[in-house]
Amino acid sequence: MKTVLVIGGGVTGLKAASELAGMGYNVSLVEKEDYLGGQVVKHKYYKLAPDLRPAGDVIDPVIKAVESNSNIKVHKHSRVVAVSGNAPEFKAKIKNSKGESEETFGAIVVATGFEHFDPIVKQEYGYGRFKDVVTNSEVEEMLNPNGPTKGELKRPSDGKVPKKIAIFQCVGSRDKQVGNPYCCRVGCVVSTKQAIEIKEKCPDSEVYVYYMDMRMFGRGWEELYGKAMEDYEVIFTRGRGAEVTLKNQQLSLRAEETVMNRPIQHSVDMIILAAGIAAGDGTIDAAKVLGIKQNDYGFLAPKDDFLSPNESSKAGIYIAGADKGPLDIENCIVEGAAVAAKVASNLKN
Amino acid sequence: MSEETKNPITEKIESTKGGHFYKEIMKDFRIKESLHGCLNCGTCVANCPAAAFYDYSPREVCQMIIEGDEETIEEYMKGKIWNCAQCYSCKYRCPKENSAADIVMAMREIAVREGLAAEALAGYTRIAKLVLTRGNQLAPDMLSPDAFPDWGPRMIELSSKKMEMREELFEGFPGMNVVDRAWAAEDYTIYEMQKIWEESGALEKVGTVFPFLVDIVQEDMEDKAEEMEAKIQEKKEKLEASKK
Numbered sequence: 001m002k003t004v005l006v007i008g009g010g011v012t013g014l015k016a017a018s019e020l021a022g023m024g025y026n027v028s029l030v031e032k033e034d035y036l037g038g039q040v041v042k043h044k045y046y047k048l049a050p051d052l053r054p055a056g057d058v059i060d061p062v063i064k065a066v067e068s069n070s071n072i073k074v075h076k077h078s079r080v081v082a083v084s085g086n087a088p089e090f091k092a093k094i095k096n097s098k099g100e101s102e103e104t105f106g107a108i109v110v111a112t113g114f115e116h117f118d119p120i121v122k123q124e125y126g127y128g129r130f131k132d133v134v135t136n137s138e139v140e141e142m143l144n145p146n147g148p149t150k151g152e153l154k155r156p157s158d159g160k161v162p163k164k165i166a167i168f169q170c171v172g173s174r175d176k177q178v179g180n181p182y183c184c185r186v187g188c189v190v191s192t193k194q195a196i197e198i199k200e201k202c203p204d205s206e207v208y209v210y211y212m213d214m215r216m217f218g219r220g221w222e223e224l225y226g227k228a229m230e231d232y233e234v235i236f237t238r239g240r241g242a243e244v245t246l247k248n249q250q251l252s253l254r255a256e257e258t259v260m261n262r263p264i265q266h267s268v269d270m271i272i273l274a275a276g277i278a279a280g281d282g283t284i285d286a287a288k289v290l291g292i293k294q295n296d297y298g299f300l301a302p303k304d305d306f307l308s309p310n311e312s313s314k315a316g317i318y319i320a321g322a323d324k325g326p327l328d329i330e331n332c333i334v335e336g337a338a339v340a341a342k343v344a345s346n347l348k349n
Numbered sequence: 350m351s352e353e354t355k356n357p358i359t360e361k362i363e364s365t366k367g368g369h370f371y372k373e374i375m376k377d378f379r380i381k382e383s384l385h386g387c388l389n390c391g392t393c394v395a396n397c398p399a400a401a402f403y404d405y406s407p408r409e410v411c412q413m414i415i416e417g418d419e420e421t422i423e424e425y426m427k428g429k430i431w432n433c434a435q436c437y438s439c440k441y442r443c444p445k446e447n448s449a450a451d452i453v454m455a456m457r458e459i460a461v462r463e464g465l466a467a468e469a470l471a472g473y474t475r476i477a478k479l480v481l482t483r484g485n486q487l488a489p490d491m492l493s494p495d496a497f498p499d500w501g502p503r504m505i506e507l508s509s510k511k512m513e514m515r516e517e518l519f520e521g522f523p524g525m526n527v528v529d530r531a532w533a534a535e536d537y538t539i540y541e542m543q544k545i546w547e548e549s550g551a552l553e554k555v556g557t558v559f560p561f562l563v564d565i566v567q568e569d570m571e572d573k574a575e576e577m578e579a580k581i582q583e584k585k586e587k588l589e590a591s592k593k
């Protein structure tokens with residue numbers, strides 16, 4: 001029985017590893033950080049869209065399924081630094097602080113995920129200059145009772161609870177100026193979820209979402225959007241956040257209210273940037289080490305988007321999850337299972 | 350549907366794309382580089398100084414060209430496009446890398462060519478006259494708060510004192526201490542400038558918008574011609590002599 005190498009211990013890689021182990025394969029899981037769970041754990045996601053279910057309900061069982069399976073060897077704080085050979089016999093060098101080891105694998109699964117777009121690039125939003133302009137992943141950490149503010153929503157500048165909050169959609173997405181014309185696919189549902197969570201915590205706060213389109217295509221997303229408007233009185237303004245300035249310690253934003261055809265300035269206490277999804281260094285590094293194709297934005301390119309979505313440009317190397325492009329957790333789990341099935345059937349033949 | 354039963358409200362929906370002005374605009378090389386679809390996101394409008402003070406919108410400019418309705422285009426060429434300050438903020442912020450600024454510039458040129466600009470530019474008659482007859486475009490006595498709705502309180506205060514300030518600043522500089530122009534250029538310089546306009550065809554173009562200004566300039570030139578031509582001749586001779 002062959003051994004499979006899985007690179008990346010986010011939800012996708014974890015699901016792939018436990019499915020393969022369940023089919024009787026031995027798996028080595030290589031994760032560069034010293035924890036499993038990927039972005040969900042890194043940014044302490046508290047509740048998941050669209051059901052507002054605690055993230056732990058989903059990610060903990062997926063991690064446990066890996067850690068409790070004796071067919072899976074987990075290498076934390078490790079990197080794959082070199083790969084040689086061809087399908088179905090690859091030799092991979094795995095490196096960590098203690099040293100290097102070499103193992104032989106029948107197949108490789110790449111599940112290296114994404115990184116958040118760094119909004120410092122969009123200078124006009126003032127991220128990095130104005131303390132109360134924060135990203136949506138920073139808000140995830142804030143809303144989590146185990147996070148830095150113990151679950152309280154506080155302005156970073158003075159620790160006060162913000163009364164007026166604006167959320168900017170599509171930051172670093174759908175934007176040729178930063179080279180990312182694609183849609184981040186999760187920003188809309190995540191902002192809607194965060195708006196509801198903020199309203200639940202502080203019912204007399206005002207939450208404004210500045211958007212171009214609310215892209216609510218997932219299971220239960222459109223219903224969540226309806227709930228935000230009807231039950232929580234979140235205000236959705238159709239116009240993209242254009243600029244942020246600081247006047248007398250007060251944040252002021254500019255946008256056009258496109259439905260009313262008028263430019264506006266709006267004073268708020270805090271601005272949340274729905275930062276987009278970019279191919280992370282981890283994914284770019286893996287593509288280099290393995291010699292597999294990337295698309296124009298650095299994400300991993302399938303051999304054929306329709307017909308072989310989980311195969312890379314190289315035989316025996318498979319790809320899955322958010323390293324192929326923006327994807328939500330539900331679909332990452334589907335991807336993890338799908339790639340495991342593909343690997344298993346190919347190794348059998 | 351027959352002509353008589355047309356609904357006056359929805360009638361516009363019937364496209365009139367592809368008219369003469371539309372075709373002229375689309376021929377300009379700048380359009381292809383300045384319009385790549387539009388998200389209707391309003392980023393351009395939010396950053397546009399003209400949109401903040403006038404009934405004007407760079408987003409509308411882009412949408413108008415995409416829709417291509419001849420009547421609307423004509424209306425814009427006669428009016429709204431002349432509100433743009435050509436600051437290019439729209440271009441450097443647009444997520445589709447559009448440039449309403451360049452579209453407007455192309456449309457202005459066409460509007461002048463097609464004789465649509467006269468009314469919109471009527472308010473600039475004084476400026477045009479000043480440029481053509483004095484060589485500079487703004488005079489201190491033209492700067493007043495009612496002409497500049499975007500001025501803040503500081504600018505208004507300064508403007509009320511501008512005459513005294515100029516007197517103090519330019520004491521002993523005769524060419525500068527004037528209020529009906531920014532500074533007084535020499536007659537010879539002005540004559541030379543006017544000759545360039547005449548010979549390059551620029552004056553003729555100005556004539557499509559301000560026909561009477563052409564007469565004023567030509568009269569102005571005629572008045573000075575004898576003296577100035579003599580001066581030119583004198584300069585030429587000096588130049589020749591220095592070559593020998």
Ligand SMILES: Cc1cc2nc3c(=O)[nH]c(=O)nc-3n(C[C@H](O)[C@H](O)[C@H](O)COP(=O)(O)OP(=O)(O)OC[C@H]3O[C@@H](n4cnc5c(N)ncnc54)[C@H](O)[C@@H]3O)c2cc1C
Pocket residue numbers: 007008009010011012013030031032033036037038039040045047048049050078079080111112113114115116136137140186190193281282283285286320321322323327328329330332
């Ligand atoms: C603010 C925010 C909130 C979100 N909330 C929701 C939500 O409520 N519901 C929902 O469905 N989705 C949500 N998402 C989407 C969700 O985060 C992703 O679907 C999911 O994290 C992708 O999982 P993944 O395993 O493919 O990638 P990742 O989570 O990025 O995991 C990849 C792992 O691979 C590791 N790695 C990378 N490179 C290497 C390398 N070269 N070598 C070794 N290891 C490597 C990384 O350290 C990481 O642990 C949200 C996204 C954002 C931005």
Ligand code: SF4
Pocket residue numbers: 169170171173174182183184185186187188189213214215274276
């Ligand atoms: S998912 Fe929403 S926030 Fe993200 S890029 Fe698409 S439209 Fe913008």
Ligand code: SF4
Pocket residue numbers: 393396397398399400407432433434435436437438439440449450
């Ligand atoms: S160039 Fe014109 S349209 Fe563009 S932002 Fe400046 S004033 Fe507005």
Ligand code: SF4
Pocket residue numbers: 386387388389390391392393394407408411442443444445446447
């Ligand atoms: S910024 Fe660009 S995409 Fe957005 S409305 Fe203006 S022209 Fe259209």
